[in-house]
Amino acid sequence: MRARNVTDGVLWVGSIDWDRQLFDELIPLPDGTSYNAYLVQGSDRTALIDTVDPTKTGEWHGLLDALRLTKVDYLIANHAEQDHSGSIPFILERFPDAKLVCTPKAKGMLIDLLHLDESRIATVSDGEKLSLGDMTLEFIHAPWVHWPETMLTYLPERRLLFPCDLFGSHLATSELFMSDASRVFRAAKRYYAEIMMPFRNLIERHLERLSGYDIDIIAPSHGPLYDDAQFIMDVYRDWVSGPLANKVVVPYVSMHGSTQVLVDRLIGSLADNGVVTVPHRIAQGDTGRLAMELVDAATVVLGTPTVLAGAHPQVAYAAMLANALRPRVMFASIVGSFGWGGKAVDQLLSIIPNLKVELLAPVIIKGFPTDSDLDAIDQLAAGIAEKHRGAGVM
Numbered sequence: 001m002r003a004r005n006v007t008d009g010v011l012w013v014g015s016i017d018w019d020r021q022l023f024d025e026l027i028p029l030p031d032g033t034s035y036n037a038y039l040v041q042g043s044d045r046t047a048l049i050d051t052v053d054p055t056k057t058g059e060w061h062g063l064l065d066a067l068r069l070t071k072v073d074y075l076i077a078n079h080a081e082q083d084h085s086g087s088i089p090f091i092l093e094r095f096p097d098a099k100l101v102c103t104p105k106a107k108g109m110l111i112d113l114l115h116l117d118e119s120r121i122a123t124v125s126d127g128e129k130l131s132l133g134d135m136t137l138e139f140i141h142a143p144w145v146h147w148p149e150t151m152l153t154y155l156p157e158r159r160l161l162f163p164c165d166l167f168g169s170h171l172a173t174s175e176l177f178m179s180d181a182s183r184v185f186r187a188a189k190r191y192y193a194e195i196m197m198p199f200r201n202l203i204e205r206h207l208e209r210l211s212g213y214d215i216d217i218i219a220p221s222h223g224p225l226y227d228d229a230q231f232i233m234d235v236y237r238d239w240v241s242g243p244l245a246n247k248v249v250v251p252y253v254s255m256h257g258s259t260q261v262l263v264d265r266l267i268g269s270l271a272d273n274g275v276v277t278v279p280h281r282i283a284q285g286d287t288g289r290l291a292m293e294l295v296d297a298a299t300v301v302l303g304t305p306t307v308l309a310g311a312h313p314q315v316a317y318a319a320m321l322a323n324a325l326r327p328r329v330m331f332a333s334i335v336g337s338f339g340w341g342g343k344a345v346d347q348l349l350s351i352i353p354n355l356k357v358e359l360l361a362p363v364i365i366k367g368f369p370t371d372s373d374l375d376a377i378d379q380l381a382a383g384i385a386e387k388h389r390g391a392g393v394m
């Protein structure tokens with residue numbers, strides 16, 4: 001890719017990773033991703049905002065060569081994670097007079113992660129401004145978005161925010177600005193669920209603070225830019241604090257069909273009670289989809305057979321992931337089948353302490369479901385519907 005014009009004096013100088021399928025060895029990337037970096041060319045000084053993943057450093061050389069860029073005064077590192085910081089050493093070498101600008105916390109982390117020369121780094125405090133001549137960069141410390149060292153960079157003369165990972169989406173596209181709102185909405189929701197949801201309380205505060213800034217354009221570090229900043233700020237507000245959906249997410253495994261019958265009954269019975277179910281067959285499913293469904297679900301029901309005296313390891317994994325992602329879910333239960341005995345329920349409950357849920361009585365049955373087992377599932381469904389009504393989600 002070549003550099004692209006974002007607005008007067010601001011260029012996109014990133015890299016698109018069309019083929020990447022997995023992030024952090026954890027997050028599936030069905031649509032690839034991009035690493036967005038930006039060049040802000042003021043009348044007196046030039047700043048580069050973030051860099052690209054180290055796997056793209058070689059390609060990035062070409063983009064910068066084509067620009068015939070002779071000088072970078074400041075390299076702004078909003079975030080120390082390597083998908084944005086990984087090419088910093090190459091920039092510091094290419095531009096020996098460039099100063100790296102970051103938060104005090106990021107300074108230590110960048111030295112730890114990239115073994116940078118301390119003398120090249122200048123730290124900035126929250127709210128500090130840096131003049132580029134006719135343009136100014138203002139730094140907004142935003143810890144835990146999604147690492148402790150993060151900051152956002154604001155360019156008031158262009159009403160433009162560079163929020164790094166916040167508001168991003170893992171979406172490789174040659175469109176600079178978002179055009180297909182529903183596609184970007186889904187990609188951004190998936191990304192929020194996987195990366196930002198665990199920090200939703202802090203993000204809510206950062207959103208409040210950002211509402212005091214005049215922002216037209218948001219230029220994140222992954223995915224397309226937003227020329228309607230309000231769009232993505234509104235959906236984030238909804239995800240962190242909007243109403244929950246009348247929805248039950250059911251991550252489950254069934255080896256020989258018994259737990260499957262329970263799940264099928266639960267889907268039908270919840271539908272009769274006016275509640276939507278999202279079944280998620282873990283072994284074949286995409287964990288990003290599961291995370292995304294958890295953003296606004298009111299209830300989660302884990303479905304597991306007993307395996308070697310405990311829960312199926314795939315269900316334990318899904319429970320561990322849900323616990324780490326801290327969705328706003330209010331109610332939980334467990335359904336499943338066993339052959340002779342075990343501690344699947346206790347084990348799963350011990351995995352999800354972060355979910356501040358009310359537990360509805362689990363339905364754990366022996367062998368293949370009988371009519372009375374199915375009645376118990378009907379009761380669970382009716383109980384969930386009642387809870388949803390009481391909580392105002394239906």
Ligand SMILES: Cc1cc2nc3c(=O)[nH]c(=O)nc-3n(C[C@H](O)[C@H](O)[C@H](O)COP(=O)(O)O)c2cc1C
Pocket residue numbers: 253254255256257258259260304305306307308309310337338339340341342366367368
């Ligand atoms: C590999 C394996 C290990 C199992 N370990 C246990 C166990 O430790 N305790 C138990 O009660 N049942 C155990 N079972 C039996 C299953 O829990 C039982 O067949 C259950 O009905 C399976 O539910 P499903 O049809 O939804 O897979 C095991 C089954 C398999 C295949």
Ligand SMILES: [Fe+2]
Pocket residue numbers: 079081146165
């Ligand atoms: Fe990150």
Ligand SMILES: [Fe+2]
Pocket residue numbers: 081083084165221222
């Ligand atoms: Fe990132």
